[in-house]
Amino acid sequence: MHLDTASCQSPTAAPAAGPFRQASPEELAYSLTLPAAPRSPGVARAVTRMVLPAHGLAGATDAAVQVVGELTACACRFSVTDVYVSLRHRDGGLRVTVYDGHARHTNARLGAACDLRRRVSLRVLDRVVRACRGEWGIGGDRESSTGTRMWAVLPYAGASGYLPGDRTYG
Numbered sequence: 001m002h003l004d005t006a007s008c009q010s011p012t013a014a015p016a017a018g019p020f021r022q023a024s025p026e027e028l029a030y031s032l033t034l035p036a037a038p039r040s041p042g043v044a045r046a047v048t049r050m051v052l053p054a055h056g057l058a059g060a061t062d063a064a065v066q067v068v069g070e071l072t073a074c075a076c077r078f079s080v081t082d083v084y085v086s087l088r089h090r091d092g093g094l095r096v097t098v099y100d101g102h103a104r105h106t107n108a109r110l111g112a113a114c115d116l117r118r119r120v121s122l123r124v125l126d127r128v129v130r131a132c133r134g135e136w137g138i139g140g141d142r143e144s145s146t147g148t149r150m151w152a153v154l155p156y157a158g159a160s161g162y163l164p165g166d167r168t169y170g
Contacts, residue, residue, distance in 0.1 A: 025156075028055040028089035034072070036079035036100065041072040044085050051087065057094065059160030063132050064094050066164065067152045070125035074118055075100035075150065093134070093155040099147045104139070115139075118150070125152065132158035 030051055034040035048068045052061045068085065075083040081101035088095045105111035115138055119126075122136075129136045129152050136152035 023055045025055050025057050025089045028052075028057065028087060028094075030087045032085045034083050034085065036076045036081060036083050038076070040076050040083060041069045044072040045069045048087060052094075055089065057089065057156065060094055060154060060156055060162075062164050063128055063154055063159040063162035064096070066128045067096050067125060067136075067154060070122055070128070071096060071098040071150050071152065074098075074121050074125075075148075077121065078102040078114075078118070078148065089156075092157070093153050094159060095151070095153050097149060097151045099149050101147045103146055104148055118148075122150075128162065129154065132162050134158060 028051065030047065032044060032047060034043055045065045045068055048065050049061060052058060052064055057064075064087075068087070072083060072085055075098045079100035079102050083101075084097075084099040086095075086097040088097075102114075105114055118138055125136060132154045134152060134154040136150070138148065138150050
């Protein structure tokens with residue numbers, strides 16, 4: 001992972017001139033490979049908490065940190081190898097993609113049971129994403145043959161209005 005020095009600035013500080021400027025939201029493109037270990041969701045949350053303000057996306061931090069933590073924790077429960085986490089800003093929204101080493105099942109019944117277990121463990125994620133008027137899923141068009149892809153898209157407008165613990169959502 002590469003973090004530029006702009007990520008070390010205070011989120012309220014004015015952008016500095018030269019190489020120490022605040023990065024734009026469109027430049028948000030970070031990827032992490034983490035071990036499938038209990039500490040990994042915390043690491044992924046900490047990185048998310050650091051890079052969003054550095055890209056002018058501080059308003060989406062609470063929702064994004066929750067989503068990254070939930071997806072990474074789920075991936076760590078299913079994988080015995082590494083977990084890959086990707087954060088991107090595209091089309092006005094934050095895209096979080098997580099791959100784990102748990103191969104997709106070829107047997108339809110086993111695959112459905114496995115997806116159900118994942119969905120049940122991602123109930124909090126579902127509430128957060130719905131509160132932000134986003135979407136999420138398991139699998140999809142860029143599925144790895146050696147693992148499982150989980151993803152969430154949080155529109156910035158919805159994520160910036162998200163309040164953790166707000167019971168009016170979902």
